[in-house]
Amino acid sequence: MRTVVVIASLLAMLASGFWAYRENYATKLSVREVTRLSRDIRQLQEAIALQNAEWAYQNRPDRLAELVSANFDRLGLLPMQPEQFAATGQLPDPPPPPLVDDPLMVSEPGTPEPETLP
Amino acid sequence: MIRTPLRPLARILQAREKGENPDAIEADNLRARHEVLRDKARSRAEGRLMLLVMGFCVAFMTVGIRMAVLAGSEPEEPRASVAGKGIQAQRADIVDRNGNVLATNMVTHALYSHPRDMVDGPRAARELAQIFPDLDEEKLRKQFSSGSAFMWLRRTLSPEQVQAVHDIGEPGLLFGPREMRLYPNGKLAAHILGGTRFGDEGVHSAEVIGVAGIEKQLDDRLRDPGQLDQPLQLSIDLGVQAAFAEVLASGMKVLNAKGAAGILMDAKNGEVLAMVSLPDFDPNNRPPLPTSGDPADSPLFNRGIQGLYELGSVMKAFPVAQSLELGLTNPATMISTQGPMQLGRFRIRDFRNYGPALSVTDIMTKSSNIGTARLIQQIGATRQQAFLKEMGFLDLLDIEIVEATRARPLIPKRWSDIHSATISYGHGLSASPMHLAAGYASLVNGGYMVRPTLLKQDGPVAPGPQVISQRTSDQMREILRQVVVRGSAKMAEVPGYLLGGKTGTADKQKPTGGYYKDKVMANFAGAFPMDDPRYVIIISLDEPEETSGTEARRTAGWTAVPVTGEVVRRIAPLLGLRPAEVEAPTPLAVTAVRN
DSSP: OHHHHHHHHHHHHHHHHHHHHHHHHHHHHHHHHHHHHHHHHHHHHHHHHHHHHHHHHHTOHHHHHHHHHHTHHHHOOOOOOGGGOOOGGGSOOOOOOOOOSOGGGSOOTTSOOOTTOO | OOOOOSSOHHHHHHHHHHTOOHHHHHHHHHHHHHHHHHHHHHHHHHHHHHHHHHHHHHHHHHHHHHHHHHHHSOOOOOOSOOOOTTOSOSSOOEEOTTSOEEEEEEEEEEEEEOGGGOSOHHHHHHHHHHHOTTSOHHHHHHHHTTTOSOEEEEEEEOHHHHHHHHHHOOTTEEEEEEEEEEOTTTTTTHHHHOEEEEEEEOSSOEEEEEEEHHHHHTHHHHHOGGGTTSOEEBSOOHHHHHHHHHHHHHHHHHTTOSEEEEEEEETTTOBEEEEEEESOOOGGGOOOOOSSSOGGGSTTOOTTTTOOEEOGGGGGHHHHHHHHHTTSOOTTOEEEOOSOEEETTEEEOOSSOOOSEEEHHHHHHHTOHHHHHHHHHHHOHHHHHHHHHHTTTTSOOOOSSGGGGGOOOBOOSSOOHHHHHHHHTTOSOEEOHHHHHHHHHHHHTTSBOOOOBSBOOSSOOOOOOBOSOHHHHHHHHHHHHHHHHHSTTGGGOOTTSOOEEEEEEEEEEOTTSSEEEEEEEEEEEEEEOTTSOOEEEEEEEESOOBOSSSSOBOSGGGTHHHHHHHHHHHHHHHTTOOOOGGGOOOTHHHHHHHO
């Protein structure tokens, strides 16, 4: 009986040692992977930050104003003026709907379009 | 255990027969027994000693191996978790109210050298001087041959410069990573942002700390590790700020002014939408502090906040408002403006003679010093002082910019009647344009004090204490509107935007005392649209001169006022304000959009 217990505990020790060894290396691998990923993330974030800075720099009001005046002949942009606000009443009426021969043939929403329409 | 007897009977008997002493046998046996015991004890002791030696050997070898391992391995901090360290930038971004970037970070490199490791110092010096024209080749050569271990060369490098230095191929030139503060909009809003510099510098990183403006005042917030990923959102509107700065700069140029300040503030919650101070500077490359001359002429000087000026007639709005509030007058009350007004040995004059009497409204539209002084005589110096204190003119501004903590308004030590009279029309008390903006905001917003702020407010802000009644505020709106409709600020009228305000032309003080005859500070303080004021606008021009006529004109009506009109025309549409319907333009204007 005692021998069995001794052998069993020896085996258990071996097994747990093997398990701990494997876990140790798996952890180290994961740590290395995480480090690599966070380095990648950081590089990407730096790149994004750089792109954002570049975007802000390229869109700075001074530069846009310069570009607008340089391309005035094509764009014709001027600073916004108070007169450019229009009232709804100043808008032209919408174009009248196209004339249809038979008013009954005008399709209801949802019903299929009759094929006989000109 | 079977003990060997000391006196075995057989041998004793034998010995007795032979006539020998049996005691000798006992002694002999005793000796033999002791020898056995001694041998046993020695072997046990030797075993123990051996064990001890082995224990020591193992212990010392463990320590020795551990030391060798530690000495041979790369130093590494123990860590409890694998969360990515140093992923984030070390300083939060700053954005405007619409999310446009005002300040961000960029990764770059610093250049340093190990002169001892240099292979060819003179060549490195020559090549470096070619890449960086501001480095002196001779000096570098001397430094490289001095045999020192370490030397900084440049704080920040552009990627092109990094490549160029790499191409030298000198092993003694090394790079350290650096995070650099970048202000993509250049000079725009420079005085608000302030600037940064490197703090503690190491090879692997360097602190970035704020030196001025909001970067310094909110340094702790910007560097708080918990809030690094949340950008600091300012109340500034980048587009409005740019248009404001552009109009102000061209106005300053046309009018030959040496400086200008402009503030646009939300009249209800005190958000500053634009604050311009000219001349300005590039925060990416902050100029050094001036060592000679007047610091107020330096581009670093924030005229909107640090500039403490005698503001002139714009201050007349406050005695008028107080007089209305106290019920001493109403807008139509006639006040004597017979001049000159003698006050002790001091004489108060008007710009020109306005006749024997003016209504309170006309004291404002015509800007009568005598009339205002008479109003303040009725009010009294004590009440005047208390009112100006409530309006914030006697205290430091509470705004998120470091310069404000040092710009205490200049007030007379003793508040005599003469001081009281001159302060009523804006002389003898120096405050900043931002003080003026806060004061005008409470005049027109229904009478509530506002606290100027540079941070975007989430949701409505609780109104401050009420300093004047709603009724007085309504009367002030009408009076200020009349100044633009028919008074000294006619040139600022922009159809549809119902601008109202007050002009002020203050003679500049000589540093030696007294006033200049031909140097003025021309101001305009106002708000629009006056039927429900949403924005307060302050324009201040330093030493403007309008030279289109035969005689140089310096009054605010000819200088600050037209500039204000142009500013409002430009920025009101950007703020999404549509002109009032009553003065809506004809449909002709719609076609103007298309061409």
